[in-house]
Amino acid sequence: MNYSIIIYILGWIMNVEAVCMLVPGITALIYREKSGIAFLITILACLAIGVPLVSRKPSKKAFYAREGLVTTALSWIVLSIVGAVPFVLSGAIPDPIDAFFEIVSGFTTTGSSILSDPTQMPYCINIWRCFSHWIGGMGVLVFILTLLPLAGGYHMNLMKAESPGPSVGKLLPKVQSTAKILYKIYIALTVALIILLVLGGMPLYDSLCAAFGTAGTGGFGIKPDSMGSYSLYIQIVITIFMILFGVNFNVYFLLLTRKFSQALKSEEVRCYFFVIIASALMITFNVRHLFDNVWEALQQAFFQVGSIITTTGYATTDFNQWPAVSRTILVLLTFCGACAGSTGGGIKISRLLLLAKSVRKELHLYLHPNAVKKIKMDGKAVSHEVMRATNIYMIVYLMIMAASIFIISFDEFDLVTNFTAVVTTLNNVGPGLSLIGPTGNFGIFSPLSKLVLSFDMLAGRLELFPILILFLRETWKKF
Amino acid sequence: MNYSIIIYILGWIMNVEAVCMLVPGITALIYREKSGIAFLITILACLAIGVPLVSRKPSKKAFYAREGLVTTALSWIVLSIVGAVPFVLSGAIPDPIDAFFEIVSGFTTTGSSILSDPTQMPYCINIWRCFSHWIGGMGVLVFILTLLPLAGGYHMNLMKAESPGPSVGKLLPKVQSTAKILYKIYIALTVALIILLVLGGMPLYDSLCAAFGTAGTGGFGIKPDSMGSYSLYIQIVITIFMILFGVNFNVYFLLLTRKFSQALKSEEVRCYFFVIIASALMITFNVRHLFDNVWEALQQAFFQVGSIITTTGYATTDFNQWPAVSRTILVLLTFCGACAGSTGGGIKISRLLLLAKSVRKELHLYLHPNAVKKIKMDGKAVSHEVMRATNIYMIVYLMIMAASIFIISFDEFDLVTNFTAVVTTLNNVGPGLSLIGPTGNFGIFSPLSKLVLSFDMLAGRLELFPILILFLRETWKKF
Ligand SMILES: [K+]
Ligand SMILES: [K+]
Structure with missing residues (x-):
């Protein structure tokens, strides 16, 4: 294991997080909140540890897939531990495990909260919660790698582990420049959203929080009724942008470079819009x-569908009161998720497409045992490795789900609570049903369950394997 | 499509079913029940259609996998339609769709019932319900093929489609003689169970019903409290035999032929017993x-675990009152299922073992990208085809589950009812939760939902593909 490079990257994580904490820090200054001191202390502590760690370049250059996975997982854990410190120091969330759960929920863009009433929190705490969605949505590790002057072929290993979906399209030969363009799109869309919200009369603070939560498909609420009390215009803007942030970012890249026909051909994106409209x-x-009237129903339906399929988790109405058919559609969309290469969670449309195609191929094989048929996606044959990875993903997904439900059942809540808690965290959605529905929160769980659910959120965000591999003894063996 | 052979086999299905209906027929004679006339009429009608159909051998000999799958699916549907007739004719279950659901539940060894009170039924009706478990458990099609004087290599195609689990072990070179030995074991175990129950003071009629339901892992109750009112001795005997009927029958064959070490080496059976004991x-x-006292708890725990893991569905206590941990274990065991090559339903231990091994292999590959590692089962390498079939099975399983839940949600029942109705039928377990729990029944569903759940029961019993392929237009095309 190449520890020198892992520690070097973790040092950068701390430095970047210190810079990110300027956002809540400045917010605290503006609103003259004492909680700002907690952020100041954390920033200084981060820099005191981080700056020495990055002061000299790592000596060993060899960096394999194993290191890539471990670094990704550790980065997100360090990010979360550091991010939880201001919650504890300021007394906003005094319990360390609660604070850890809350910030993991933030960075993984889940949006499940242990808070019974977020409106009671200081402004700086709430903007940190929402800003963590935005940081997590863009994948902090890839962000760091686009800035780091590290040469060699190992960037791809890391990016593969952190980015969502079955495959990362290589947009440009150089990963760094690819990532830079993706970030520019991400930032541009976020700024556009903020402007549109402010123009619609939303206060700037609310606009920032809503935009961060929408861009990262996070969904932390700062109002008791999520998005229900905002104007029709704002709800429609949020609907459109939630759906836009669920699109595979490669498509935006193709549009930017005027490859319109290639962009329109993307099977995943076409399927994504079809599912949204049909649902x-x-x-x-x-x-x-x-x-x-039917227009109001249409607007509410689109908001809820957009919110659930992109795994954002905002709500404008209590859809637990809706008929069973609508609720069932929403529950199924929870598993579906948005496009690969977006900020959304869930299983992802492209994975489901691949699985559906493999079933069609298998049925065809039953009928024509000697036929040769390749699975294709966007006109290109899908490699055996991608198919195997997709299958394994599904199996690991189900195993983590079963194991998590079993462990949290020791808290003796009802099965619906346990089942939806695991599903909503593993898919990075946010809200659940029964005790963790719109009026409840995740504070009811025991510390052990909160750690299990934090694990599920991280596993869901990092496509299962990096965080799973951390718990294998074999990973830490020398070879 | 070789229709001549399909019709020939369907003719045999009708004839065999006519013979099977002698059991309820004789029961009606003994108890002097008028409902016996319904069975008499059905028997005569069956023979009137079946005997001419089998009177001459099919002309075309070619018989491929496609025909095998279609024949299997159609056999079970014909079996069920014919089996439902006496319910309707006798007025016991006047609605044809209800009657179809009930007998599909019987033949597929599911045990979900639309009856609110089975104790109100005539003796001949109840023994037909339970006897259908026994017929379905042994796989009626394979049974017919062991008797038919058809030559050629197509027996295996049919048997593969009907028998549970990822692979049928070829015990002996000739499939017919293999099947004959398996049936002898099945019958011997059933007779032993009947004798033990009668010796324990259970009335003969009850013993027959209980033995048929246990052997087929069916679980239709003839008492309102399932097995709760029988003596401790009887409960223990049922527990042991439920677990025995969940064992891969190949192991009994190995034991019979004194290949003890090979029998003990079976990873699936060892894992099966480990899961039972641990749970x-x-x-x-x-x-x-x-x-x-703790012994009573132990006895009750073993009964419930044995009943659920073998997907029998008998109960001796209302485990909905048990703590969440116990209920969660039982729900997870519902999916698990018993061994392949047994009469039980569910995903099957061997499949789960294969999936777990493939995940371990994949994690290993992440850490050692150049390692070559084969998945092994019982010391033998597992072929790529078996692994692919197992993966596809899981995906189709989840797709059928999602689609079924969506369709039955139109009945506007709660999500727990819908979810558990689909899970319990697809896994051939029987009881569900909420509205279809111990005090409810499946009569609440609409005709459409009953047909969907019947589809799920058949899909679950026939390992998904035969029944699915029936609905593909491609299957019926000429080629
Ligand atoms: K979310
Ligand atoms: K059953």
């Missing part, structure tokens, strides 16, 4: 009697 | 305060 129309038809 | 001990510890 929203079915729900509209199903709930039309609950609203004054 | 029962955990539950005992978890529920010990609910019982007078």
Whole structure:
């Protein structure tokens, strides 16, 4: 194991996080909140540890997939531990495990909260919660790597581990420049959203929080009714941007470089929009009697569908009151998730497409045992390795789900609470049903369960393997 | 498509079913029940259609995998339609869809019932319900093929489609003689169980019903409290035999032929017993305060674990009152299922073992990208085809589950009812939770939902593909 480079990168994580904490720090200054001191102390402590760690370049250059996975997992854990410190120091969330859960939920863009009433929190604490979505959404590790002057082929190893979906399209030969363009798109979309929200009369502070939560598909609420009390205009803007942030960012890249036909050909994105429109129309038809007119039903249906399929988790209405068909559609969309290469969680459309295609191929093989048929995606044959990785993903996904449900059942809550708690965290969605529904929160769980659910959030965000591999004894063996 | 052979086999299905209906017919004679006339009419109608159909041998000999799958699926559907007729004719279950659901539940050894009170049924009706478990458990099609004087290599194609689990071990070169030995074991175990139950003071009629339900891992109750009112001795005998019928029958064959070491080496069976013992001990510890002493808790835990893991579905206590940990273990065991090559349903231990091994291999590959590692089972390398089939099975399983939950959600029941209804039918378990729990029944569902759940029961019993392929247009095309 190449510890020197791991420690070097972890040092950078601390430095970058210190810079990120300027956002809540400045917020505290503006609102003259005492909690700002907690951020100041954390920033100084981070720099005191981080700066010496990055002062000299790592000696050993060899860096394999194993190191890539371990570094990714450790980066997110360090990021979370450091990010939880201001919660504890300021007394906003005094319990360290609660604070850890809350910030893991932030960075993994899950949005499940242990807070019973987030409106009671200081401004600087709430903007840190929301800003953590934005940081987590862009993948902090890849961000650091685009800035680091490290040469060699190992960037790809890290990026593969952190980025969502079955495959990272190589947009440009150089990973660093690819990543830089993706970040520019991410930042541009976020700024556009902030401007549109402010123009719609949303206070700047609210606009920032909502934009960070939307861009990262996070969904932490700063109001008791999530997005329910905002104007129709703002709800529609949020709907559109949630759906936009669920699109594979490679498509934006293709659009930017005027490769329109290639962008339009993306099977995943076409399927994504088809699922959104079909689901929203079915729900509209199903709930039309609950609203004054069909347009209101349509708008509410699109908001909820966009929020759930992108795993954002905002709500404008209590959809637990909706008929079973609509609720079932929303529950199924929870598993579905958005496109690979977006900030959303879940299983991802491209994975589901690959799985559906492999089933079709298998049924075809049953009928024509000697036929030769390749699975294709966007016109290109899918390699055996990608198919195997997709299958293994599904199996590991189910295993983590079963094991997590079993462990948290020791808290003796009902099965719906346990099941939806695991599903919502593993898919990085946020809200659950029963005791963790709109009126409840995750504070009810025992410390052990909170750690298990934190594990699930990290596993979900990092595509299962990096965080799983951390717990294998074999990983830490010399070879 | 070789229709001549398909029709020939369907003719045999009708004839064999006519013979099987002698059991309820004779029961009706003994108890002097008028419902017996319904069985008499059905028997005569069956023979009137079946005998001409089998009177001449099929002309075309070619018989491929496609025909094998279609024949298997159609056989079970014909079997069920014919089996439902006496329910309707006798007026015991006047609605044809209800009657179809009930008998599909019987033949697929599921045991979910639309009856609110089975104790109100005539003796002949109840013994037909239970006897259908026994017929379904042994796989009626394979049974017919062991008797038919058809030459050629196509027996295996059919048997593969009907028999549970990822692979049928070829015990002997000739499939017919293999099957004959398996049936002898099945019958011998059933007879032994009947004798032990009668010796324990259970009435002969009850013993027959209980033995048929246990052997087929079916679980239809003829008492309102399932097995709760029988003596401790009877409960223990049922526990042992449920677990025995969940063992891969190949192991009994090996034991019969004195290949003890090979029998003991079976990873699946060892894992099966390990899961049973571990689950029962955990539950005992978890529920010990609910019982007078730890032995009673142990006995109850073993009964429930044996009933659920073998997907029998009998109960001796209302385990909905048990703590969440115990309930969670039982729910997870529902998915687990018994061994391949047994009469039980569910995903099967061997499949889960294969999946766990493939995950271990994949994690190993992450750490040692150049390592070459084969997945082994019982010391033998598992072929790529078996692994792929196992993966595809899991994906199709999840897809059928999602689609079924969506369709039955139109009945507007709660999510727990819908989810457990699909899970319990797809895994051939029987009881569900909420509205279809111990005090409810499946009569609440709409006709469409009953057909969907019947589809799920058949799909679960026939390992998904035969019944799925029936709905593909491609299957019915000429080529
Ligand atoms: K979320
Ligand atoms: K059953």
